Amino acid sequence: MGIEYMGAWQIVLGVVWRFWPVWLALVVVLGASFTYKKKLGLYGQLFDSSVGIAGVAICFFWLFTAIFAATIAPFDPISQIAVMKDALPGAIEPASGVPYLFGGDKLARDVFSRMVYGSQIVLIIAPAATAFAIMVGVTLGLPAGYYGGRIDSVLSFLANLVLAFPVILLFYLLVTPGIMDTPIPYGLAGLFFLFPIIFFTTLFWTRFKDRPDRLYVTLGLTLVIGFWVYAGLVFNADPLGIVSIEPNQLNIFVAVVFASSPGVFRIVRGLVMDIKTRDYVAAAQTRGESPWYIMLWEILPNARGPLIVDACLRIGYTTILLGTLGYFGLGLAPESPDWGTAIKDASRLLRSFIHPALPPTFALMSFVLGLNLLADALREQSMKD
Amino acid sequence: MIGFILRRLGTMALTMLCLTLVVFFLINLEPNLKKLAISQTEMRTTADQLENWLQRNGYRQNFFVRYGQWLGVWPKQPNIDPATGQSVPRFVFCNEASEPTFSGILQGDFGCSTKFKNTVASKLFPALGATGILMFWVMVTMVPIALLIGILAGMREGTRMDRTLSVASIATTATPEYVSGIIFTVIFASWLGWLNGSAASATSTGITFYNFTLPVMTMAVYGIGYIARMTRASMVEVMTQQYIRTARLKGLSFSSVVIKHALRNALIAPFTVIMLQFPWLLTGVVIVETMFRYQGFGYTLVEAAGNNDIDLLLGCSLISVLIVLMTQLISDVGYAYLNPRIRVQ
Numbered sequence: 028m029g030i031e032y033m034g035a036w037q038i039v040l041g042v043v044w045r046f047w048p049v050w051l052a053l054v055v056v057l058g059a060s061f062t063y064k065k066k067l068g069l070y071g072q073l074f075d076s077s078v079g080i081a082g083v084a085i086c087f088f089w090l091f092t093a094i095f096a097a098t099i100a101p102f103d104p105i106s107q108i109a110v111m112k113d114a115l116p117g118a119i120e121p122a123s124g125v126p127y128l129f130g131g132d133k134l135a136r137d138v139f140s141r142m143v144y145g146s147q148i149v150l151i152i153a154p155a156a157t158a159f160a161i162m163v164g165v166t167l168g169l170p171a172g173y174y175g176g177r178i179d180s181v182l183s184f185l186a187n188l189v190l191a192f193p194v195i196l197l198f199y200l201l202v203t204p205g206i207m208d209t210p211i212p213y214g215l216a217g218l219f220f221l222f223p224i225i226f227f228t229t230l231f232w233t234r235f236k237d238r239p240d241r242l243y244v245t246l247g248l249t250l251v252i253g254f255w256v257y258a259g260l261v262f263n264a265d266p267l268g269i270v271s272i273e274p275n276q277l278n279i280f281v282a283v284v285f286a287s288s289p290g291v292f293r294i295v296r297g298l299v300m301d302i303k304t305r306d307y308v309a310a311a312q313t314r315g316e317s318p319w320y321i322m323l324w325e326i327l328p329n330a331r332g333p334l335i336v337d338a339c340l341r342i343g344y345t346t347i348l349l350g351t352l353g354y355f356g357l358g359l360a361p362e363s364p365d366w367g368t369a370i371k372d373a374s375r376l377l378r379s380f381i382h383p384a385l386p387p388t389f390a391l392m393s394f395v396l397g398l399n400l401l402a403d404a405l406r407e408q409s410m411k412d
Numbered sequence: 413m414i415g416f417i418l419r420r421l422g423t424m425a426l427t428m429l430c431l432t433l434v435v436f437f438l439i440n441l442e443p444n445l446k447k448l449a450i451s452q453t454e455m456r457t458t459a460d461q462l463e464n465w466l467q468r469n470g471y472r473q474n475f476f477v478r479y480g481q482w483l484g485v486w487p488k489q490p491n492i493d494p495a496t497g498q499s500v501p502r503f504v505f506c507n508e509a510s511e512p513t514f515s516g517i518l519q520g521d522f523g524c525s526t527k528f529k530n531t532v533a534s535k536l537f538p539a540l541g542a543t544g545i546l547m548f549w550v551m552v553t554m555v556p557i558a559l560l561i562g563i564l565a566g567m568r569e570g571t572r573m574d575r576t577l578s579v580a581s582i583a584t585t586a587t588p589e590y591v592s593g594i595i596f597t598v599i600f601a602s603w604l605g606w607l608n609g610s611a612a613s614a615t616s617t618g619i620t621f622y623n624f625t626l627p628v629m630t631m632a633v634y635g636i637g638y639i640a641r642m643t644r645a646s647m648v649e650v651m652t653q654q655y656i657r658t659a660r661l662k663g664l665s666f667s668s669v670v671i672k673h674a675l676r677n678a679l680i681a682p683f684t685v686i687m688l689q690f691p692w693l694l695t696g697v698v699i700v701e702t703m704f705r706y707q708g709f710g711y712t713l714v715e716a717a718g719n720n721d722i723d724l725l726l727g728c729s730l731i732s733v734l735i736v737l738m739t740q741l742i743s744d745v746g747y748a749y750l751n752p753r754i755r756v757q
Contacts, residue, residue, distance in 0.1 A: 205443030396586035
């Protein structure tokens, strides 16, 4: 039984056509943002430079790809259709007549669908892990920079300790199948996931201490949502069964947060040491505000510019880290469609087939490039002010 | 200055002690020991035999005693065969003293590699040498190109050349080694056939342009963007200084202002960045050596970690941590030395 192939132009058109929900969403969102850019603050200012537009467009492209993955991908990312083993790009699957746009890999899976589904894994883990790393870094960096002294020495020593660890070694020690039998990942997860709860509790407590009506609502919400998610993630015991995470994904998550939070800590500490000499901080101190109020409501909002830029770069870096984990086959399941694992599988067979290697590499590269362009445009904008 | 360096060395020693303790703890977790015992004994051994193997080879001693033995502050006991009363070395491929001796890192004994069936030292140091050659070529290509791009982009801020070079350097920071490695292999090895997609022959028959260009190129590209951007930022800042304007107003040509006045001051910041690149290159080394099958330090680290080779992995982590800390120290001292404002204080 011969397999029919499409021509190069048909492949290009086919790929463009498969992404139709993404184009539609992009047109709507970018059009709306461009029309109302004057009212959108920092985000609107991004549309003033071509670098900014490119960055936003690429990031949204992958975001919408992840959201509409089920519509875009014609095949299941894990199911195998034996005829299509190592099929070249544009091979038409005989049973359904639907083409393997980017060909099939050595296990006869559709490379295009795997790339599309891979974006889901990357776009969930990378931003979420970065968010947790920022929470940890901010919650520890604020007191270290503000109080200085012994707290600063101890926390800085610990941060430097983690930073002196070569990332790859850390992953080899922390993300192994064996470690799931020990309580270490759960202990670390329990520690890291406490930080958002501590952060928001302190945030609302310092602000609404004297206004019980607001305090009870915000604190109650924080604690209920916080511990609900906490129970689901750390103990896998969500009473409603909505929040859950695979043990190996938890392990990756913890390792990534562990590797990148000291970097955030250093940046926050440096910013706080700079900002705490300003007049408005002295004014707040004279008013008799509590130290944590000053840190969270006077210093932190004024440190947001560099932190937003850093967050963009850090999501990109986390994506690269996830790819590294996938490339070494650490943590993620072997059949997982994420880009790093796909790159690893394809790179072993590069001598015979190159087509399975290219889609995930370009996907990863373009997503990180989009984030870096976004960060660059944001930095340019914040320098103008 | 001496006091500063001594204090830094003290912190370094403490950091190394803490880190090796953490690594020692993580490597010696129960599942890892089990894995080692299974791989070192024959197939289909019972749980009792595994336990017996661990017991016999001293893996069941107190954690701190074992750490002390590895470090060389606690004597290593000889392994006595209960049947004959004679001392037998734990691993046939390593010499071991027949009476209690202090023999650890401090005495220069790195232990025994269970994977390569040899002493760690005989495996680790040749691998380090091989990686040193790779690193040398990476630095030789990466640093001049990156500085050139940064200076060209930064000397006239906002021009088309600046924008093109800046976007190009952002693009290279977005391509990690495992991405650029594949793209380069596809272009230069599979498609054009100019270069060899594997550096395995570099270990056996020596380094040639044909087998060594791809690994060097792959590693250099990821670093170029970052150094270039730092150089550009520093160059842009220097070019707005008053003394540059004075030099221009004196009637000096633009090129001589850039070369004689701006360059020296603009290269202080990138020096720190280049030094701090070393630890980052370490991850790159691991990826590139695995991808191109070059038997260096990174390859050894992956083999050690994959086979739970305790002594070898400890040796690898000790060396990588040492490299990271040394480069931090050198970058601090060098920065103070290069920057006249700090030097005077």
